[in-house]
Amino acid sequence: MEKISQSVVKKDHAPKVSGRSIYVADYPPEGVLCGKLLHSKVARAKILGVEVPKLPEGYFYVDARDVPGDNNVNIVLDDTPVFCRDTVEYIGEPIAMICGPDEKEVIRLRDECKVAYEELEPVLDFYSADEKFFDYNFGHGDVDKAFAEADKTYEEEFETGYQEQAYLETQGMMAEPEEGGRMFVHGSSQCAYYIHGAVMRALGCGPTGVHIKQDVTGGGFGGKEAFPSILGCQVAVAARKCGKPVRCVFDRREDMEYTSKRHPSFCRYKAAVKDGRVTALDIDVKFNAGAYSTLSAVVLQRGIIASPGIYNIPNVRVHGSAVKTNTSPCGAYRGFGGPQTFFAVEMFMSHIARDLGREPLEFKRTHLVKQGDQTSTCGKYHFPVPIPDMIDEVVRESDFENKRREYAKAQTGRYRRGIGMSMYFHGAGFTGAGERDLIKAVARLRKYKDGRVEVLASNGDIGQGVRTTFPKIVANELNLPLDQVFYEHPDTARVPDSGPTVASRSLMIVGELLRRAAIKLREQWKDGEEQEVEEHYKEPDFVIPFYIDKFEGDAYPTYAWAVNAIELEIDTYTGVARVLGAYGSFDVGTPVDYNVVMGQMEGGFLQGIGYASIEKMDYDSKGRIRNNSLSDYLIPTTMDVPRLKCMLHVEKYPDGPYGAKGAGELPLVGAPAAYLEAVEQALGGMKLNHAPFTAEDTLSAITKEVN
Numbered sequence: 001m002e003k004i005s006q007s008v009v010k011k012d013h014a015p016k017v018s019g020r021s022i023y024v025a026d027y028p029p030e031g032v033l034c035g036k037l038l039h040s041k042v043a044r045a046k047i048l049g050v051e052v053p054k055l056p057e058g059y060f061y062v063d064a065r066d067v068p069g070d071n072n073v074n075i076v077l078d079d080t081p082v083f084c085r086d087t088v089e090y091i092g093e094p095i096a097m098i099c100g101p102d103e104k105e106v107i108r109l110r111d112e113c114k115v116a117y118e119e120l121e122p123v124l125d126f127y128s129a130d131e132k133f134f135d136y137n138f139g140h141g142d143v144d145k146a147f148a149e150a151d152k153t154y155e156e157e158f159e160t161g162y163q164e165q166a167y168l169e170t171q172g173m174m175a176e177p178e179e180g181g182r183m184f185v186h187g188s189s190q191c192a193y194y195i196h197g198a199v200m201r202a203l204g205c206g207p208t209g210v211h212i213k214q215d216v217t218g219g220g221f222g223g224k225e226a227f228p229s230i231l232g233c234q235v236a237v238a239a240r241k242c243g244k245p246v247r248c249v250f251d252r253r254e255d256m257e258y259t260s261k262r263h264p265s266f267c268r269y270k271a272a273v274k275d276g277r278v279t280a281l282d283i284d285v286k287f288n289a290g291a292y293s294t295l296s297a298v299v300l301q302r303g304i305i306a307s308p309g310i311y312n313i314p315n316v317r318v319h320g321s322a323v324k325t326n327t328s329p330c331g332a333y334r335g336f337g338g339p340q341t342f343f344a345v346e347m348f349m350s351h352i353a354r355d356l357g358r359e360p361l362e363f364k365r366t367h368l369v370k371q372g373d374q375t376s377t378c379g380k381y382h383f384p385v386p387i388p389d390m391i392d393e394v395v396r397e398s399d400f401e402n403k404r405r406e407y408a409k410a411q412t413g414r415y416r417r418g419i420g421m422s423m424y425f426h427g428a429g430f431t432g433a434g435e436r437d438l439i440k441a442v443a444r445l446r447k448y449k450d451g452r453v454e455v456l457a458s459n460g461d462i463g464q465g466v467r468t469t470f471p472k473i474v475a476n477e478l479n480l481p482l483d484q485v486f487y488e489h490p491d492t493a494r495v496p497d498s499g500p501t502v503a504s505r506s507l508m509i510v511g512e513l514l515r516r517a518a519i520k521l522r523e524q525w526k527d528g529e530e531q532e533v534e535e536h537y538k539e540p541d542f543v544i545p546f547y548i549d550k551f552e553g554d555a556y557p558t559y560a561w562a563v564n565a566i567e568l569e570i571d572t573y574t575g576v577a578r579v580l581g582a583y584g585s586f587d588v589g590t591p592v593d594y595n596v597v598m599g600q601m602e603g604g605f606l607q608g609i610g611y612a613s614i615e616k617m618d619y620d621s622k623g624r625i626r627n628n629s630l631s632d633y634l635i636p637t638t639m640d641v642p643r644l645k646c647m648l649h650v651e652k653y654p655d656g657p658y659g660a661k662g663a664g665e666l667p668l669v670g671a672p673a674a675y676l677e678a679v680e681q682a683l684g685g686m687k688l689n690h691a692p693f694t695a696e697d698t699l700s701a702i703t704k705e706v707n
């Protein structure tokens, strides 16, 4: 193993395992007001008025009228209000915040607020919803001609449900007015500068009127990409009105019902096949965005760019839309649109193969992209595609071929087995020209007189380990012991904008800036002096510029690759599936810390298995999410996968630090297709098309077969 890959003890290990870490809920309550949101109880209504109970001394009611700046939260578009306008658009939408010193009293006052609603007809049927926030078309080749000339054509629909991030720490933000009028906002978050932009706008102040700091964060998985901007604005507005610190921490129920989740999807795929090959794909992707647009544009872009899978299809037409329904706005979750479309394309390719009398694995192998091929957006796979070798690794490790043959024989007992496989990529880094045109990352190193070096960047450690891996890179280049280099939680008053902690970009993009900064510092190192060096992002020369209006060019400079196999056993009496083994080969380039990367791979893979099998969430006919606790929404535990085998395949990326590529999101993306393919085999070869596929789904599928 390379020196840089050798694992170290994570810098935040001791405070976290000993319980000494201070999360936002842990700051002492003295002098801090507790804020509780008054959430809409109906999915769509005009607000006629709110009858607020008499507030005791020191208690406050805060709503849109108290927003000193603009009541629109800066996300991608600005349709999300800080506090609702004259209508509410989903159950849970924040109408106001009650603030005061005693939490119980605040809750009582909040619950006594009487909201007069004039109810309007909500849009809840995702299939017929037609108000489009975003609508994209792209493609290449001549799809109509390929269909006209086809030997055979196929058409199928695929669906995926919500997925809740279920981070250990719920959403929480706190705002503290500082002397001189500056507002300090801190809390559980991924993107300090996103919050900075949003709070500036809500308070109507300049960049120095507010600063944002990340507190120790108990998981994000994308769920803390945009939501903290909204909550950050709310506590900042409240603190401005109350003239005191205000903290709002969600309880689990609020968090599960009202914060962003993975977009439910509905995809229609059509294929033309000639001479045993897929010659064209005609794809329609639809995401349920919820009531406001938040991050749906970017989630949809990533989803549709990945929608033809990792196959070389000469003619492709893709249409994608994100539609409005009167439900909680969806947002970022590990994989960011990719899990939905990779599920669809992997199942579709597998079904076509079976219909043609071919083994899915063999069929997929003959369609794989390789280095030099064109991407779905007419960019290029610039680097080797290691998928064939990774398939071999997974086949060997899981004994795939033998099991696949064995389980294909008629099974009649109570317990039936199946094994399935998926293959996919995750585009490394921000989609499209975002890195070059929007983020323009800057990272800095500050050397102190005593020789210690501080990393100055805006990427938050959300468990993925950047507080450790960033210093590791710097220490490696400077030949310093690791304890001489440190990285605090980012505070926008102290660190440059190195961009958000999203899109598996932190280590690959910012880590490389830090590596180059460290080399610069090494070359000009002067003992006993304070020194600072800075690096700016520059797009690599090989990149074919991406244009979002045409969806053309390199959507990503490179790709992380993966192959998954899942083997399971179904109890046909109960419908419960037991995963016997989950095998993954993951190429994230060079691991900058082996344990950190393996933790990511295992955790993400398990999260993907949950998404495929037991994580079911839906709303009822009124638009209310029913699965609002961890006993109604199940996630996998360590007991659920006895054999979780992750392997690293290293295809180095020359523009990432030591060859590292984006890692965080990749391991979740492919589990649903591998899982469902295994279920299909265990159930005797039926064709399934929706995830999650729960025990209830299994039972109803079996019952249908019998009747």
Ligand code: MOS
Residues within 6 Å of the ligand: 190, 221, 222, 223, 225, 332, 333, 334, 335, 336, 501, 502, 503, 504
């Ligand atoms: Mo991430 S899912 O790009 O916050």
